[in-house]
Amino acid sequence: MPQTPVIAIFDVGKTNKKLFLFNEQYEIVWEKTAQFPETIDDDGDPCEDVNRLSDWVRSSLKDVLALSEYSIKAVNFSAYGASFVHLDAEGKPVGYLYNYLKPFPAALRQQFYATYGSESDLSLQTASPALDSLNSGLMLYRLKYDKPALFERIDCSLHLPQYLSYLLTTKCFSDLTSIGCHTMLWDFQQHDYHQWVKNEEIDQILAPIFPADDVVSPTETYLPYPVGIGLHDSSAALIPYLASFQDSPFILISTGTWSISMNPFNASPITPEELQYDCLCFLQFRGQPVKASRLFAGYEHEQQTKRLAEHFALSTDYYKTVAYDPTIIQSLRTNRPTSGTNFDQVKNPPMQESLFRHRDLAHFQNYEEAYHQLMLDLVSQQLISTDLVLENSPVTRLFVDGGFSKNPIYMSLLAAAFPQTEVYAASVAQATALGAALAIHKHWNQQPLPREIVELKLYSVDSVTI
Incomplete structure (x- = not known):
């Protein structure tokens, strides 16, 4: 019996983690859903369990590859934004996948805006309302000053959709759909990272920008299918x-x-x-x-x-x-x-x-x-x-x-x-x-x-x- 060509899509929300197989007419032919309890970070605040999520992605893909009726032709990801996974020099996660609802220290907020300009000016330049932890760039700023020992261990920070892709490809990329959504990282007037990102050298731990409609080819990964780098949901x-x-x-x-x-x-x-x-x-x-x-x-x-x-x-x-x-x-x-x-x-x-x-x-x-x-x-x-x-x-x-x-x-x-x-x-x-x-x-x-x-x-x- 011929196999049905499909693309596998991981769709990771805050509550539901889903895996879909779409056929060539973009009809869903197979799906599974999981929910995980949250864990707590080093401050006692709730956060995503990145290790459990990683294991689920790997095991779920292994399960669908074993389905004899389908032939996986590509894999891609969508996930919620405003959340970074941090990798050390060996490519292993360090720290936590901090929650974008995590309370932000008032003193650090004051320090940031006193250094780089008013909330209104920065918000206009980055097209991002001032949302504290929901501005994922500010979470990197916070790690630098609030948790310097952890920050020193970070070799690369990936937004969650790109981390999911990294799990398969081991390739680190940034994506404009994640960078450009209320992160305070991107200067919409200059079409580049904002100057504060460069001054703080945070751009040094951000991966190269890669097109969201492109893929990591099998020749680069030794996988039998191309892999997208993921998109902000x-x-x-x-x-x-x-x-x-x-x-x-x-x-x-x-x-x-x-x-x-x-x-x-x-x-x-x-x-x-x-x-x-x-x-x-x-x-x-x-x-x-x-x-x-x-x-x-x-x-x-x-x-x-x-x-x-x-x-x-x-x-x-x-x-x-x-x-x-x-x-x-x-x-x-x-x-x-x-x-x-x-x-x-x-x-x-x-x-x-x-x-x-x-x-x-x-x-x-x-x-x-x-x-x-x-x-x-x-x-x-x-x-x-x-x-x-x-x-x-x-x-x-x-x-x-x-x-x-x-x-x-x-x-x-x-x-x-x-x-x-x-x-x-x-x-x-x-x-x-x-x-x-x-x-x-x-x-x-x-x-x-x-x-x-x-x-x-x-x-x-x-x-x-x-």
């Missing part, structure tokens, strides 16, 4: 859309805990106002900048639906049964219930919590009315957040994937909020892993890219306005 998730709609400018709103609006067709420099509203730029897999804005909408939705469930004595997922009702929307907009706060005096809604949490639920007749108001408040914020990256760019389509793409109220209100743009609910099976596979398509797959990678559902503009 945010950039990987954008690739299926770039592959499918490269001739039609779009914005992608990727929804989960965060709703992230990504515009690959807006290369304008980030502004102080955009930074204030949690905008950033990251680099897509071919090196072009992508302007993005973040909204904590999924988390806020989760918190407020719990509050609604408790108030109306219903299940926490009751919202899934609520259909879009334009008459409720019209009624709310005409006679909007308040909780004693004059919302009309608020120029812009707060971006990290919804107005809804300040509303008195007793003012609503039933769950359905209250839930429609919640969605009105969230989409009002989404309009502001997405407008920040729209900024007169030639966008004709707006795609929404993730949880809110399945919410008819959210989607209908969003279509009303952007009447000049086609608004689609988009569905891509395992977009992050698929993006990592598509990035190296030319190195393993002689078939043309399939046209139906992304499933779309158009939402027409309703008479309701935001």
Whole structure:
């Protein structure tokens, strides 16, 4: 029986570690998922168990190589960013895969910005909001001054996606999708590492930059297949859309805990106002900048639906049964219930919590009315957040994937909020892993890219306005 040619993709998230096999039509033909308990670092803070993760990658690949029905033609990786694995001169991990939520010492923060400029200036230059440990470059700065003995042992620091590739190839590379995503390492104006990185000689422990759409060839590794160097998950998730709609400018709103609006067709420099509203730029897999804005909408939705469930004595997922009702929307907009706060005096809604949490639920007749108001408040914020990256760019389509793409109220209100743009609910099976596979398509797959990678559902503009 002939073997099916496949590409193996490791997709490593904070919670779920996944391995997929995609066939030449980019259909998932095999998969496995694992979850590991966290360990603790030398400060007692939780962190990824890098040794256990490494063992899982090696053993899982060994398992799929033993599957007689598949022939592995390539391997690639996607993983969460803002996290470094440090290697010593022998190529072995040293220290810890420190958590990007790890508290950052206030004294070191003050020292850094006193030496290299204000938070606002550095944030503008590096297109990175000041996020402490989430700025992975600052974690290297911290090791240099907070843990100098450990820092002296580091020969090379690899972002997590590139470390996963290193496990197979033993080749050290850096990748622009990891370097260029809120790390404070990359100067977007100079298209190079920021001067502070060079002054601190941190660039000396960063591996050479390698194209994310290229591979380490079998002749370099003695492996029977090419290996990609891995991608930051945010950039990987954008690739299926770039592959499918490269001739039609779009914005992608990727929804989960965060709703992230990504515009690959807006290369304008980030502004102080955009930074204030949690905008950033990251680099897509071919090196072009992508302007993005973040909204904590999924988390806020989760918190407020719990509050609604408790108030109306219903299940926490009751919202899934609520259909879009334009008459409720019209009624709310005409006679909007308040909780004693004059919302009309608020120029812009707060971006990290919804107005809804300040509303008195007793003012609503039933769950359905209250839930429609919640969605009105969230989409009002989404309009502001997405407008920040729209900024007169030639966008004709707006795609929404993730949880809110399945919410008819959210989607209908969003279509009303952007009447000049086609608004689609988009569905891509395992977009992050698929993006990592598509990035190296030319190195393993002689078939043309399939046209139906992304499933779309158009939402027409309703008479309701935001």
